Amino acid sequence: xxxxxNETQPTVVVSxxxxxxxxxxxxxxxxxxxxxxxxxxxxxxxxxxxxxxxREEGIKYITxxxxxxxxLRAICLEDDRPIGYILIMPVDxxxxxxxxxxxxxxxxxxxxxxAVRLVTAEIFKEMPEIERxxxxxxxxxxxSQRVLEKVGFTREGVMRKFIIMKGSVRDMVMFSFLPSDPxx
Amino acid sequence: MPSKETNVQENSKESSSEMEIDACTLKAxxxxxxxxxxxxxxxxxxxxxxxxxxxxxxxxxxCTWEPYTSREAGIAFINxxxxxxxxLRAICLDDDRAIGSISVTPVDxxxxxxxxxxxxxxxxxxxxxxAVRLVGEEIFKEKPEMERxxxxxxxxxxxSQKVLEKVGFVREGVMRKFMCLKGNVRDMVMFSLLPSDSLL
Numbered sequence: 016x017x018x019x020x021n022e023t024q025p026t027v028v029v030s031x032x033x034x035x036x037x038x039x040x041x042x043x044x045x046x047x048x049x050x051x052x053x054x055x056x057x058x059x060x061x062x063x064x065x066x067x068x069x070r071e072e073g074i075k076y077i078t079x080x081x082x083x084x085x086x087l088r089a090i091c092l093e094d095d096r097p098i099g100y101i102l103i104m105p106v107d108x109x110x111x112x113x114x115x116x117x118x119x120x121x122x123x124x125x126x127x128x129x130a131v132r133l134v135t136a137e138i139f140k141e142m143p144e145i146e147r148x149x150x151x152x153x154x155x156x157x158x159s160q161r162v163l164e165k166v167g168f169t170r171e172g173v174m175r176k177f178i179i180m181k182g183s184v185r186d187m188v189m190f191s192f193l194p195s196d197p198x199x
Numbered sequence: 200m201p202s203k204e205t206n207v208q209e210n211s212k213e214s215s216s217e218m219e220i221d222a223c224t225l226k227a228x229x230x231x232x233x234x235x236x237x238x239x240x241x242x243x244x245x246x247x248x249x250x251x252x253x254x255x256x257x258x259x260x261x262c263t264w265e266p267y268t269s270r271e272a273g274i275a276f277i278n279x280x281x282x283x284x285x286x287l288r289a290i291c292l293d294d295d296r297a298i299g300s301i302s303v304t305p306v307d308x309x310x311x312x313x314x315x316x317x318x319x320x321x322x323x324x325x326x327x328x329x330a331v332r333l334v335g336e337e338i339f340k341e342k343p344e345m346e347r348x349x350x351x352x353x354x355x356x357x358x359s360q361k362v363l364e365k366v367g368f369v370r371e372g373v374m375r376k377f378m379c380l381k382g383n384v385r386d387m388v389m390f391s392l393l394p395s396d397s398l399l
Contacts, residue, residue: 108379109376109379109384110376110377146376146384147375147376147377147384169375171371171372171373171374171375171389172371172372172373172389173371173372174371174389174391175347175369175371175391175393176309176310176346176347176391176393177310177347179308179309184309184346184347189371189372189374189389191374191375191376193375193376
């Protein structure tokens, strides 16, 4: 399936295995599903944000940060309800960074792997200027490292004391995927 | 001393000659360049020495900038970039003339990036290594908020990679298609030094 290059009306992307996941823009009506993962401290553990504490806060975050994001998609099951989201952030003219979050109930089932694979398969066509898609993962976030490895990202190395996360300076593993790399 | 020599002479000839040199001298010999260098702030008075390395295409090969072609451009560079820079030093020989420069540029609150350039006439003498070592020894005291000093080196710039390895930087990995250099997207090797690391 090809992604529509018209940013205002991105197409729904469906995974190759029917009954698995699809990606679509998030809306305010997703707030209750959003709250499921956004309030979960275990989900927030390796994220830059603290768990959400109220529905109002959730609505504000979706309005200010999610709906305005240059490239963010809800990860949805068959019923079109989001179980997380995946996003692409510009680093500079040639580099983009991928990030994703999934509600804990859906961990360990390959959903994040499928979402990352879907995005990686399409993103270079949608954004031909990208030379490098990268991901930075906390050294302790082994689950997320495995997602990227399963998709075919290259583990380039551990960047020591690379970012401050919630007041601590963390070692981060750098991964990359180039347009020329084979998807696994 | 005589008693030590007597003991040692029982062993091989090689080890006895090593024993005659004390540990301090041995370290100084192995780590210092053939010419002694010091670091100091750069000024407009350095313009002519600056032009020596800044016009050299061999020097600029792995730099983001092209060789300078006019003294005016060099003066503008010193005024606009060098003088306001948060941490930049001329690398000088005994006569206090600049033969290159070294700088630490903030990446963010906790990270700094080291960069250095030396006139090609002075390559291969351990000068860059000594300059980087001097910075590695001092920078974390000067900037206690710095958690990480990093360096990005073109995969083909083996000489510069060796400088960092000799000082004790950790080679973390090759970042593929990381940076645009003169219109080409380059693979870069990432190195880092932490305050807790031991310098070699």
